[in-house]
Amino acid sequence: LRIVLLAGGVGGARMAVGLSAEPRVGQLTVIANVGDDDWFHGLRVCPDIDTITYTLAGLVNREQGWGLAGDTAGALATLRTLGSEDTWMSLGDRDIGLHIFRSHRLRQGHPLSSITRAAAHALGVSAAILPATDSEVPTIVSTAEGRLRFQQWFVERRAKPAVASLEYAGAGQAMPAPGVREAIACADLIVIAPSNPLLSIHPMLAIPGMRTALAAASASIVAVSPLLRGAAVKGPLAALAADLHFPPGNLGIARMYDGLVDAMVIDHGDAADQAGISGAIGVPVLCAHTLIADAASATRLASTLIS
Numbered sequence: 001l002r003i004v005l006l007a008g009g010v011g012g013a014r015m016a017v018g019l020s021a022e023p024r025v026g027q028l029t030v031i032a033n034v035g036d037d038d039w040f041h042g043l044r045v046c047p048d049i050d051t052i053t054y055t056l057a058g059l060v061n062r063e064q065g066w067g068l069a070g071d072t073a074g075a076l077a078t079l080r081t082l083g084s085e086d087t088w089m090s091l092g093d094r095d096i097g098l099h100i101f102r103s104h105r106l107r108q109g110h111p112l113s114s115i116t117r118a119a120a121h122a123l124g125v126s127a128a129i130l131p132a133t134d135s136e137v138p139t140i141v142s143t144a145e146g147r148l149r150f151q152q153w154f155v156e157r158r159a160k161p162a163v164a165s166l167e168y169a170g171a172g173q174a175m176p177a178p179g180v181r182e183a184i185a186c187a188d189l190i191v192i193a194p195s196n197p198l199l200s201i202h203p204m205l206a207i208p209g210m211r212t213a214l215a216a217a218s219a220s221i222v223a224v225s226p227l228l229r230g231a232a233v234k235g236p237l238a239a240l241a242a243d244l245h246f247p248p249g250n251l252g253i254a255r256m257y258d259g260l261v262d263a264m265v266i267d268h269g270d271a272a273d274q275a276g277i278s279g280a281i282g283v284p285v286l287c288a289h290t291l292i293a294d295a296a297s298a299t300r301l302a303s304t305l306i307s
């Protein structure tokens with residue numbers, strides 16, 4: 001089977017591990033959010049692409065969910081000594097190697113999609129990892145403190161400032177990266193990972209051509225809810241959804257995916273929501289164990305999605 005996974009960071013990466021271990025999956029294409037991407041010290045930082053790449057390569061720092069396991073922070077310490085700006089964003093020494101590679105190649109004129117492919121291949125990843133677009137489409141978070149770039153809001157300000165609105169800057173002028181529309185058209189199943197819909201999935205849907213490609217796909221589109229008993233496994237989803245006036249819990253997630261998905265998967269623990277959500281957006285809602293704690297639970301969830 002050919003599977004397309006729309007993915008943000010940690011939730012997307014773990015879902016990708018499960019799908020790539022599923023024996024029936026012949027080809028896995030991960031379409032990765034690039035709304036979190038930013039420049040630091042002249043280096044292009046792509047958190048979701050790197051989390052997916054490092055996780056599939058078995059190299060990720062599992063406690064953090066991002067960066068390389070066992071990495072050190074010597075370069076960052078030097079930057080601090082030198083009085084460099086924006087050192088709240090931690091880049092590990094070995095991780096910086098990938099960032100130099102990517103930034104150098106970008107300056108040489110290579111598109112992000114081909115750089116991402118080269119890096120994944122070199123690190124032994126067999127799944128195809130495609131940035132949603134080769135353009136820069138930074139997510140801007142409007143708060144009482146002003147308009148913040150996503151990493152400023154999320155890392156520097158620890159997702160504390162209440163969010164008035166989100167802007168997927170430049171998305172309207174971007175186009176899907178090479179291979180994205182083709183993968184969607186040829187897929188046997190399209191999975192939306194248990195990622196933050198507002199920060200990881202909507203930025204991709206804001207790119208012209210994405211919604212059309214998904215609507216035209218012959219494959220079913222199944223979204224896995226990132227919520228477990230009303231809270232995200234990782235990240236600021238519940239507070240963000242409330243700030244943006246979505247109903248709490250899985251009903252809010254369902255509204256974010258209304259008109260896009262053919263089915264939704266929620267956790268067994270939230271089975272009481274099943275009928276209400278199904279009625280609200282008019283698609284079947286299935287229950288499964290959605291917490292991806294290890295390779296076995298990832299594969300089990302993947303098998304449920306495919307069956």
Ligand code: FO1
Pocket residue numbers: 008009010036045046047048050051066067088089090091151154155
């Ligand atoms: N997250 C943090 O909470 N603190 C950091 O210093 C940090 C650095 C960082 C560097 C590279 C990278 O690829 C990701 C990094 N992240 C860091 C994670 C990132 O901010 C978020 O996980 C995603 O953007 C949200 O999914």
Ligand code: CA
Pocket residue numbers: 008009010033036047048199200
């Ligand atoms: Ca992300």
